[in-house]
Amino acid sequence: NAGVTQTPKFRILKIGQSMTLQCAQDMNHNYMYWYRQDPGMGLKLIYYSVGAGITDKGEVPNGYNVSRSTTEDFPLRLELAAPSQTSVYFCASRAGSTDTQYFGPGTRLTVL
Amino acid sequence: AQSVTQLGSHVSVSEGALVLLRCNYSSSVPPYLFWYVQYPNQGLQLLLKYTTGATLVKGINGFEAEFKKSETSFHLTKPSAHMSDAAEYFCAVSRMDSNYQLIWGAGTKLIIKP
Numbered sequence: 001n002a003g004v005t006q007t008p009k010f011r012i013l014k015i016g017q018s019m020t021l022q023c024a025q026d027m028n029h030n031y032m033y034w035y036r037q038d039p040g041m042g043l044k045l046i047y048y049s050v051g052a053g054i055t056d057k058g059e060v061p062n063g064y065n066v067s068r069s070t071t072e073d074f075p076l077r078l079e080l081a082a083p084s085q086t087s088v089y090f091c092a093s094r095a096g097s098t099d100t101q102y103f104g105p106g107t108r109l110t111v112l
Numbered sequence: 113a114q115s116v117t118q119l120g121s122h123v124s125v126s127e128g129a130l131v132l133l134r135c136n137y138s139s140s141v142p143p144y145l146f147w148y149v150q151y152p153n154q155g156l157q158l159l160l161k162y163t164t165g166a167t168l169v170k171g172i173n174g175f176e177a178e179f180k181k182s183e184t185s186f187h188l189t190k191p192s193a194h195m196s197d198a199a200e201y202f203c204a205v206s207r208m209d210s211n212y213q214l215i216w217g218a219g220t221k222l223i224i225k226p
Contacts, residue, residue, distance in 0.1 A: 044216075
């Protein structure tokens with residue numbers, strides 16, 4: 001099992017550009033999550049999904065969009081990148097029967 | 113609303129000394145409590161968790177934590193620090209009735225002095 005994978009590892013964007021952060025898991029987990037991690041702030045939930053075709057907003061969804069067309073994939077889209085979106089982004093997943101989330105290695109995004 | 117407070121953004125201990133990382137939470141219903149560890153440039157990894165039952169829980173790498181309801185605390189300890197313990201540690205709380213969504217503390221960076 002690869003677990004939770006994320007691409008790219010690093011990315012630099014210019015203000016106003018768009019991009020998609022990819023997340024995939026091979027554990028057949030129903031639940032998937034996107035977090036951002038800012039220094040000294042802990043993790044903030046952006047969006048989550050309870051299964052294919054079902055997504056919902058977390059604590060800080062503004063400026064982001066998600067989709068969940070398959071169980072395995074949960075991409076995060078930034079439409080108009082802003083400097084405030086400079087952060088490290090983590091994807092996580094968990095099985096419906098457990099309370100433990102498994103994390104990917106993260107994507108470090110800088111918006112200049 | 114639930115919240116998690118980790119006391120100290122940085123904790124420095126000598127190799128071989130006791131490690132104590134503090135976590136206090138607020139929750140109106142019995143919480144599930146977690147400690148995750150993040151090594152440099154890596155994702156987060158579950159260290160240990162409390163759901164129900166025994167209030168002293170043991171995790172990986174010799175860490176343990178005790179759930180104290182009266183103090184609303186879930187402090188993380190390790191009797192003897194090792195250089196490899198240098199990492200950032202996050203406390204989190206979730207509730208079964210909120211789909212196990214996690215509320216995170218700000219993290220504590222553990223520094224080990226040789």
